[in-house]
Amino acid sequence: MTTTQVYTPEIELDHVSMRYQTEKSEVLALEEVTVDIRKGEFVSLLGPSGCGKTTLLRIMADLIQPTNGEIKIAGGTAKEARLAQKYGIVFQSPVLYDWRKIKKNILLPLEMMGVSKEEREKRVDSLLGLVGLSDFKEKYPWQLSGGMQQRVAIARALAIEPEILLMDEPFSALDEFSRERLNEELLSIWSKVNNTVVFVTHSIPEAIFLSDRVFVLSPHPGRLSAVVEIPLPRPRTKELRNSKEFYDLISVIRDCFEGV
Amino acid sequence: MRNSLLKNRVAPAAVWFVAILIGWQCLSWLFLEVLELPLAQSKLPYLHELTRTLLDYADVLLTEGAVTFSNAALGFLFGAIAGILLAILMSISKWVEQLTFPYAVASQMIPILGLAPIVYGIVHDDQISRILIAAYITFFPVSLNMLRGLRSAEPSAVELMYSYAAKPWVIYWKLRLPAALPGLFSGLKIAAPLAVTGAILVELMGATQGIGVIMLRNLYYGPSHNYMFWLTVITGAFLGIISYLLISLFERILTPWQPEFRKTGGED
Numbered sequence: 001m002t003t004t005q006v007y008t009p010e011i012e013l014d015h016v017s018m019r020y021q022t023e024k025s026e027v028l029a030l031e032e033v034t035v036d037i038r039k040g041e042f043v044s045l046l047g048p049s050g051c052g053k054t055t056l057l058r059i060m061a062d063l064i065q066p067t068n069g070e071i072k073i074a075g076g077t078a079k080e081a082r083l084a085q086k087y088g089i090v091f092q093s094p095v096l097y098d099w100r101k102i103k104k105n106i107l108l109p110l111e112m113m114g115v116s117k118e119e120r121e122k123r124v125d126s127l128l129g130l131v132g133l134s135d136f137k138e139k140y141p142w143q144l145s146g147g148m149q150q151r152v153a154i155a156r157a158l159a160i161e162p163e164i165l166l167m168d169e170p171f172s173a174l175d176e177f178s179r180e181r182l183n184e185e186l187l188s189i190w191s192k193v194n195n196t197v198v199f200v201t202h203s204i205p206e207a208i209f210l211s212d213r214v215f216v217l218s219p220h221p222g223r224l225s226a227v228v229e230i231p232l233p234r235p236r237t238k239e240l241r242n243s244k245e246f247y248d249l250i251s252v253i254r255d256c257f258e259g260v
Numbered sequence: 261m262r263n264s265l266l267k268n269r270v271a272p273a274a275v276w277f278v279a280i281l282i283g284w285q286c287l288s289w290l291f292l293e294v295l296e297l298p299l300a301q302s303k304l305p306y307l308h309e310l311t312r313t314l315l316d317y318a319d320v321l322l323t324e325g326a327v328t329f330s331n332a333a334l335g336f337l338f339g340a341i342a343g344i345l346l347a348i349l350m351s352i353s354k355w356v357e358q359l360t361f362p363y364a365v366a367s368q369m370i371p372i373l374g375l376a377p378i379v380y381g382i383v384h385d386d387q388i389s390r391i392l393i394a395a396y397i398t399f400f401p402v403s404l405n406m407l408r409g410l411r412s413a414e415p416s417a418v419e420l421m422y423s424y425a426a427k428p429w430v431i432y433w434k435l436r437l438p439a440a441l442p443g444l445f446s447g448l449k450i451a452a453p454l455a456v457t458g459a460i461l462v463e464l465m466g467a468t469q470g471i472g473v474i475m476l477r478n479l480y481y482g483p484s485h486n487y488m489f490w491l492t493v494i495t496g497a498f499l500g501i502i503s504y505l506l507i508s509l510f511e512r513i514l515t516p517w518q519p520e521f522r523k524t525g526g527e528d
């Protein structure tokens with residue numbers, strides 16, 4: 001990917017700052033963050049906890065408004081994008097509705113969009129298959145392990161084939177094995193849907209494996225300290241994790257953190 | 261599965277029930293034959309005497325009990341609907357809450373014993389006053405628990421709805437109301453037996469039909485009607501228990517996801 005390539009901007013943040021006001025103190029969670037995310041790009045927000053990753057994601061999702069700065073989504077405001085249901089969001093916790101069976105949880109966003117019942121029924125099986133939970137269709141959330149619940153949340157976010165997929169450390173509660181497998185699955189899903197993905201993580205290998213670009217954030221106050229291009233070819237397979245290029249990129253990003 | 265239910269739930273209850281009956285009978289014998297208390301059978305009658313009277317008067321108890329129960333149920337229904345509606349209004353608007361909540365609380369300070377004759381004095385109909393009192397008693401616990409339930413939806417769950425650009429009424433329908441059901445049911449379970457008691461209370465103050473009416477009458481006739489009096493009291497308690505069990509049954513059917521209904525042990 002060269003810099004001269006023409007691309008459509010999907011998410012543009014211009015000098016965005018976020019200040020949380022609490023009763024006693026004030027936290028500057030983000031300071032002057034400027035990013036440009038292209039349509040169809042997979043980017044990661046990488047940094048230690050408390051550096052404002054979740055805050056940045058929530059600003060993009062129009063769940064909170066920044067104290068300063070401009071944000072544009074697909075040329076319009078974030079609110080317009082939300083009202084047009086352009087987002088699929090995976091929160092840090094699964095946020096499943098206890099009273100809905102797995103199937104109904106996954107179909108919730110389709111219900112919200114007014115997709116017909118037959119159409120919903122048609123989609124549910126492929127969605128469940130996507131995250132490997134076909135046998136759990138009629139179960140309640142509490143009958144599933146934490147990792148399975150998170151996969152349900154991913155299927156739910158993918159249900160509407162969102163233009164923008166925002167994921168907040170979706171795999172951080174999983175063991176290393178499931179996490180790597182889900183990374184690969186996420187990429188294969190993404191290669192089909194080809195939407196814009198913003199993926200929050202504090203794992204360097206995960207960020208590299210998944211992303212076109214990695215946005216490195218540093219804490220106190222949360223700032224964008226580096227943007228690292230990941231020129232690894234796609235489709236990416238698990239062998240890639242053992243390649244020299246992969247290790248080189250890990251040290252490049254490590255150095256970004258040393259620098260601050 | 262069936263076996264374990266029998267072992268864990270039914271068997272202990274049955275053992276308790278039999279133990280209480282035996283204890284009752286012994287105590288009754290003690291009062292009458294050993295301590296030779298005056299009016300011993302009024303204090304605790306023999307179960308076999310009660311059973312005999314029950315066999316003779318089952319139809320009376322049944323019809324009068326049905327009158328009480330249906331009036332209580334009707335009042336309960338109205339009270340529950342009013343309570344649910346007020347809770348929804350209060351959850352939508354802080355203003356409504358501030359305006360009505362203090363009065364709802366204050367209304368609970370009025371003794372039912374005093375309120376019942378007042379209501380009767382106004383409507384002059386024992387059926388309507390029974391329904392009104394039952395509704396009045398039901399209203400508050402239902403409203404309070406429902407309101408708490410409506411507020412129990414987690415912020416992240418609301419955010420999810422927000423991210424779908426959900427309209428406010430959709431958020432109520434798909435999130436807040438289902439999340440409120442456990443709270444609603446605890447309110448209903450508190451209110452149901454109280455509604456029955458309230459209806460009986462109104463009947464004690466003067467009515468033409470109902471379990472409270474024959475209760476009062478048999479109390480009035482004195483010791484000769486002692487067994488019948490006891491049976492009316494037991495019937496009243498029984499109606500309360502039935503109302504509670506009915507609500508519990510609905511709860512189980514409508515909210516099978518609640519933690520207390522989750523089967524423990526392995527999957528499937």
Ligand SMILES: Nc1ncnc2c1ncn2[C@@H]1O[C@H](COP(=O)(O)OP(=O)(O)O)[C@@H](O)[C@H]1O
Binds near residue numbers: 048
């Ligand atoms: N609602 C809030 N009110 C006050 N402070 C907050 C709030 N949310 C986050 N913060 C603070 O902002 C900073 C960044 O938080 P967050 O965006 O959650 O970081 P991360 O997701 O990278 O761990 C932290 O110092 C956190 O304590």
Ligand SMILES: [Mg+2]
Binds near residue numbers: 054
């Ligand atoms: Mg976070």
